[in-house]
Amino acid sequence: MATTAAGETAYDYVIIGGGTAGSVLAARLSENPDHRVAVIEGGPSDVGDERILKLRNWINLLDSDFDYRYTTVDQPRGNSHILHSRARVLGGCSSHNTLISFLPLPEDLTEWTERGCAGWDPQTILPYRDRLQTNIVPVAEADRNPIAVDFVAAAAAALDVPVIDDFNAEPFPDGTGFFSLAYEPDTGYRSSASVAYLHPVMDRPNLTLLLETWAYRLLPDEDGRHTRVRVRRADGSTTVVRAEREILLCAGAIDTPRLLMLSGIGPAQELRRHGIDIVADLPGVGENLLDHPESVILWETRGPLPPNSAMDSDAGLFVRRDRGRPRPDLMFHFYQVPFTVNTARLGYPEPEYGVCMTPNVPRARSIGRMWLRSADPTEKPALDFRYFTDPEGYDEKTIVDGLKLARRVAREEPLKSWLLREVAPGPHVESDAELSAYGRRAAHTVYHPAGTCRMGASDDPLAVLDPNLRLRGVDGVRVVDASVFPTMPTINPMVTVLLVAERAADLIAGTASGARA
Numbered sequence: 001m002a003t004t005a006a007g008e009t010a011y012d013y014v015i016i017g018g019g020t021a022g023s024v025l026a027a028r029l030s031e032n033p034d035h036r037v038a039v040i041e042g043g044p045s046d047v048g049d050e051r052i053l054k055l056r057n058w059i060n061l062l063d064s065d066f067d068y069r070y071t072t073v074d075q076p077r078g079n080s081h082i083l084h085s086r087a088r089v090l091g092g093c094s095s096h097n098t099l100i101s102f103l104p105l106p107e108d109l110t111e112w113t114e115r116g117c118a119g120w121d122p123q124t125i126l127p128y129r130d131r132l133q134t135n136i137v138p139v140a141e142a143d144r145n146p147i148a149v150d151f152v153a154a155a156a157a158a159l160d161v162p163v164i165d166d167f168n169a170e171p172f173p174d175g176t177g178f179f180s181l182a183y184e185p186d187t188g189y190r191s192s193a194s195v196a197y198l199h200p201v202m203d204r205p206n207l208t209l210l211l212e213t214w215a216y217r218l219l220p221d222e223d224g225r226h227t228r229v230r231v232r233r234a235d236g237s238t239t240v241v242r243a244e245r246e247i248l249l250c251a252g253a254i255d256t257p258r259l260l261m262l263s264g265i266g267p268a269q270e271l272r273r274h275g276i277d278i279v280a281d282l283p284g285v286g287e288n289l290l291d292h293p294e295s296v297i298l299w300e301t302r303g304p305l306p307p308n309s310a311m312d313s314d315a316g317l318f319v320r321r322d323r324g325r326p327r328p329d330l331m332f333h334f335y336q337v338p339f340t341v342n343t344a345r346l347g348y349p350e351p352e353y354g355v356c357m358t359p360n361v362p363r364a365r366s367i368g369r370m371w372l373r374s375a376d377p378t379e380k381p382a383l384d385f386r387y388f389t390d391p392e393g394y395d396e397k398t399i400v401d402g403l404k405l406a407r408r409v410a411r412e413e414p415l416k417s418w419l420l421r422e423v424a425p426g427p428h429v430e431s432d433a434e435l436s437a438y439g440r441r442a443a444h445t446v447y448h449p450a451g452t453c454r455m456g457a458s459d460d461p462l463a464v465l466d467p468n469l470r471l472r473g474v475d476g477v478r479v480v481d482a483s484v485f486p487t488m489p490t491i492n493p494m495v496t497v498l499l500v501a502e503r504a505a506d507l508i509a510g511t512a513s514g515a516r517a
């Protein structure tokens with residue numbers, strides 16, 4: 001750290017957001033003792049905090065003090081009541097998520113290169129898996145609940161899909177099995193980005209963590225590069241932190257575009273309406289809001305279930321309705337607890353003992369956007385996921401198919417004998433129209449917002465970043481988090497975020513293969 005003549009503290013790299021991607025970058029960039037690295041993180045530390053570190057406690061972190069709790073604008077064809085949890089703690093969402101860990105499928109990355117993202121092909125990106133420090137292992141035998149074991153057997157039999165022992169062993173077109181998780185089976189602790197990347201290096205003299213510190217405006221330096229950031233500390237005081245090399249924006253798919261827009265980087269017309277001075281007219285900032293929408297089908301079980309589990313949703317299912325294609329087009333999580341947040345609101349009973357399946361749309365076609373409501377940095381942005389609005393009705397049909405397939409699994413032994421009755425939507429809800437109406441009203445998010453500062457080709461008018469993750473038209477800033485995704489990977493995206501961050505470290509160091517200047 002150094003102090004400039006203007007009284008600003010200066011580092012080589014300033015990382016905004018010590019979350020999933022930010023933790024990886026902080027560890028990688030500070031490996032070089034000559035690089036002074038600062039992390040500006042809005043939340044507190046996770047060190048020693050069992051509420052965060054114990055993976056199975058994840059569900060209690062939703063809507064807690066560790067959650068920024070974003071809401072959406074009205075969703076006329078979906079559920080307007082979804083609470084979009086985003087973590088406010090070191091490690092970001094990897095500190096309060098379920099740590100399900102899938103490598104992206106090769107075709108997911110090929111899609112990125114088709115969008116002009118040179119250097120993001122599967123041959124270049126997938127080998128970064130060998131650098132990942134999180135402990136990714138299939139759910140341990142001791143954590144495999146008998147009802148989840150029987151779900152896997154029933155899904156394989158009912159839908160004629162293979163049982164997969166390790167979803168990361170090779171790309172899979174469909175299949176069912178226990179997930180791989182980033183955790184320590186012996187203790188039940190997380191192997192989050194913070195635990196795996198930051199905890200071991202926190203004593204590096206060249207790494208500074210500025211916790212409970214909120215970044216709210218990027219500022220230019222004397223040369224016009226945007227390498228300064230105004231922050232507010234927990235006590236309300238403000239200061240400016242400066243990067244002598246680069247600012248790395250890792251605040252996540254909602255807060256990264258929010259900060260850019262507050263800094264005058266975004267759709268000029270809209271920002272002017274809020275009286276924000278324009279630094280760069282980038283119409284793609286906040287566009288391309290992607291997610292995995294899901295719905296839920298709930299059963300009461302014949303009594304209490306055995307207690308063991310890693311995080312209560314340890315197994316799942318991938319289905320390919322179109323068997324001519326290489327990737328699954330429906331995914332299910334199996335919960336061995338009744339996840340009733342949306343069904344209870346609709347008036348369905350909450351069984352004491354129950355399970356559910358949550359079919360989701362792996363590559364949803366309804367694409368949303370987000371925008372600022374005002375120039376006030378404390379006012380939360382508006383999120384409009386436009387759930388179930390794609391003109392072909394693909395997303396809606398996927399959920400209807402999912403609910404029907406879930407029932408087929410539930411009718412199959414050995415799962416069938418565990419189940420007493422279907423609680424929601426209930427067996428009387430049968431037609432496609434009824435299933436769609438229920439499925440959309442009870443819909444939820446898999447908590448995977450992404451895409452709001454996408455990278456892309458130079459002729460893509462909505463691309464915010466070049467394929468080296470540099471902001472278009474603004475010097476000194478890269479974005480490294482889930483907002484860079486041009487399209488949504490088929491699978492749960494955390495590992496893809498980790499791979500993006502590992503790749504970004506090489507791009508910053510100038511050692512990345514396949515990168516164009």
Ligand SMILES: Cc1cc2nc3c(=O)[nH]c(=O)nc-3n(C[C@H](O)[C@H](O)[C@H](O)COP(=O)(O)OP(=O)(O)OC[C@H]3O[C@@H](n4cnc5c(N)ncnc54)[C@H](O)[C@@H]3O)c2cc1C
Binds near residue numbers: 091
């Ligand atoms: C409940 C839940 C369950 C999930 N389960 C899974 C799963 O099992 N598997 C999976 O693959 N994915 C899962 N996900 C999604 C996955 O966790 C995220 O996609 C991924 O972690 C996002 O990483 P990120 O680096 O983009 O953002 P984050 O990890 O959210 O990091 C952003 C960080 O920036 C900080 N920040 C934001 N704004 C500012 C600011 N202005 N100033 C300072 N700091 C700021 C935040 O506090 C946070 O630490 C889940 C998400 C949630 C919420």
